[in-house]
Amino acid sequence: MPDPARIGPLSLGRRRFMVAVAGGLLAAPFAAEAQPQGKVWRIGFASLLTREQVMPWFRELEAGLRERGYVPGRSLEWEIRFAAGHPEQLQRLMAEIVASRVDAILAPINANVIAAKQATSSIPIVMVNALDPVGNRLVASLARPGGNVTGSTFEVAPEMYAKNVELLALVLTQRPARLGILWNPTHPGVRPNLMACMDAAPRLGVSLQPFEARTPDDLPRAIAAMRSSNVVGFILLNEPMYLAQRDTITAAATTHRLPAIYPMSLYTEAGGLISYGPNLFKLWRDAARYFDKIFKGTKPEDIPIELPSTLDLIINLRSARSLGLTIPPSLLARADQVIE
Numbered sequence: 001m002p003d004p005a006r007i008g009p010l011s012l013g014r015r016r017f018m019v020a021v022a023g024g025l026l027a028a029p030f031a032a033e034a035q036p037q038g039k040v041w042r043i044g045f046a047s048l049l050t051r052e053q054v055m056p057w058f059r060e061l062e063a064g065l066r067e068r069g070y071v072p073g074r075s076l077e078w079e080i081r082f083a084a085g086h087p088e089q090l091q092r093l094m095a096e097i098v099a100s101r102v103d104a105i106l107a108p109i110n111a112n113v114i115a116a117k118q119a120t121s122s123i124p125i126v127m128v129n130a131l132d133p134v135g136n137r138l139v140a141s142l143a144r145p146g147g148n149v150t151g152s153t154f155e156v157a158p159e160m161y162a163k164n165v166e167l168l169a170l171v172l173t174q175r176p177a178r179l180g181i182l183w184n185p186t187h188p189g190v191r192p193n194l195m196a197c198m199d200a201a202p203r204l205g206v207s208l209q210p211f212e213a214r215t216p217d218d219l220p221r222a223i224a225a226m227r228s229s230n231v232v233g234f235i236l237l238n239e240p241m242y243l244a245q246r247d248t249i250t251a252a253a254t255t256h257r258l259p260a261i262y263p264m265s266l267y268t269e270a271g272g273l274i275s276y277g278p279n280l281f282k283l284w285r286d287a288a289r290y291f292d293k294i295f296k297g298t299k300p301e302d303i304p305i306e307l308p309s310t311l312d313l314i315i316n317l318r319s320a321r322s323l324g325l326t327i328p329p330s331l332l333a334r335a336d337q338v339i340e
Helices: 051-067 087-099 110-119 159-170 190-206 218-228 240-244 246-255 263-270 279-294 317-322 330-334
Strands: 015-017 041-047 076-081 105-109 125-130 147-151 179-185 208-213 234-236 259-260 274-278 311-316 338-339
Touching: 015 179, 041 263, 041 279, 051 076, 051 279, 051 330, 076 190, 087 105, 087 110, 105 317, 105 330, 110 125, 110 147, 110 274, 125 259, 125 279, 147 274, 147 279, 159 190, 159 311, 179 190, 179 218, 179 259, 179 317, 190 208, 190 317, 208 218, 208 234, 218 246, 240 246, 240 263, 246 263, 246 317, 263 274, 263 311, 311 317, 317 338
Parallel strands: 015 338, 041 076, 041 105, 105 125, 125 147, 179 208, 179 234, 234 259, 259 274, 311 338
Antiparallel strands: 274 311
């Protein structure tokens, strides 16, 4: 089992907080309806999620744009479509956005970038958290992207997922070290993350067994199969469909008493045990810098791809208590947020 003293640095600071849901925020419109004055920049976005699911991140991006003088309804307009969990619709929606003559395109993940690149080779595309953009041929390199794509990436993901195995093994120190990995093999860029987990397992003294879930209907069955296979916890690999189904996933993990570690905070807020990964809200807010540079004349091919600067560790003590787990004090001391 991993030695708490050997766990590498996570993020600085720690905040205890109570999670609250502001329903009114989700009901707010995307942009104020006002008569544009002067130059109005138009950004297109075809989301794999629903309007309500994407709204928290979208608000962060709008805040970042406002800070730079781009005010919705005055100097900024959005052209947005929602695939709402139906990736087969993404290409058609992206084609509609390109036809509407936007100035730039927001493409949060690989599937969005691929659809955008297929729809246009000239309109600038800003990624938010794509996986392995060089390996997946979304850009030529991180320093010199080339083409019409720039933005940020989940490039630290392989290292991050190796750390996730380590963190979960530490929590389960009194249990048999047999862990599962929940993943979707059809998701672009996910295999390096799977291999990072598998490579880390031997040195941590744990065994790992992958479980596939390609559709929402597969998720409850995959988690139930883990329990039948004597798995005592699992690592979830990044997948947009999983994020949309996070309530289903965390509920099934609780039902089968399977502690799990997730790649972002929305899972712990939905009842998951631990999350460790980039702060998506910060990534979305930072995306405003890319649009600002593009609108001021810099070509996407000349704007370097950025990696996440911090990784947040979040622990849900309510979930830990329901699972009968005691989180090591050394790990609690490293947490950026503790949900009580």
